[in-house]
Amino acid sequence: MLNADQVQELLEACGAILRGHFSLTSGAHSPVYVQSSLIVGDPVLGQRLARAVSSGPWRSGTTCVLGSVLGGIILAYEVARTLGVRAVYAERLQGVLHLARGFDLTAADRVLVVDDVVITGGTIHELLQLVSSRGAEVTGVGVLVDRAEGPLEFGVPYHVLAKLQVPSWSPDVCPLCRQGRPLTRPRHGRL
Template identity: 40%
Template sequence: MTREEIVDIFTATGAMLTGHFRLTSGKHSNRYFQCAQVLQHPRYTERLCHELAQRFAGQGVQTVIGPAMGGILVSYEVARALGVRSLFTERENGKMTLRRNFTITPGEKVLVVEDVITTGGSVAEVIEVVRNLGGQVVGVGVLVDRSNGQANLGLPTEALLTVSVETFTPEDCPLCAQGIPTVKPGSRQV
């Protein structure tokens, strides 16, 4: 898929929002990618995740894992395209963990996926879970990298769409200074 085709999907589904947003990282931004708007359409989800899966084909991936909520559908569709199983992590008492009797065996080759990264914090937590269980993380795949490639996860990372989106600390946010209320559209209400 070309960048233009990917942008067209995000545009057609209304997934690229403008306003004043409070991100999971705690930072503020005037743009937000609501991947759920894309992921509600199976044909788009399949196309995007198939493209992401192809970037890791031939690397011996045995399992794909993503954090709840955003990474669940991405994990499932990428795993389906690769013909492997799909897992997801969840927060329990504020800590990312593997639940529901999911297991990772020592040496198992695992691909970590997510819908959107800004700082890469949630993905880093998933990587830690996998490594603590003895899994070998082969890479990270994301639909949208809002950090413009600046979120360094120390692993091969593939993003379908890499964009530069300005973020601010709440103290330095010009939107806050203008009195514009924030919106927290993501799955984690922090």
């Protein structure tokens, strides 16, 4: 089993932890960005991390793993493969997460929700609501990297592989902006 320090070392080694001046999806600015595509883009590393996520308290009883497009789709597949259950994906359509075409959840499903990087927990909360709206039960939330500034609460078991203590600021008080550092706006895997 990987500990948090080992996970962070793996992320550093594959170049997934970038340093600079970044605009996050939330609009906040940060000196660190986690390029998650580099984490799951390496099949060996992806499998290793998926095994670690799948070892949470939900190992038995989960019937399905749910992740969102883009960040959680590969992780959901790898965790589902490790657990021997099906993977389901949610995609954002007109600003709202929906199950991707052809996928469904029923009241018989026991769902593990996964994501690659959590900053505010907003996507996870949307996924939990999606599961609830289908009458399915959530067995837990598994995340590769939690970089939230405070504790996150989802009302179900929460298993995170690495917790990064990284500051973020609203643009109007960002010290990197005041220093004139160039701002990078990563979107959909592009820097």
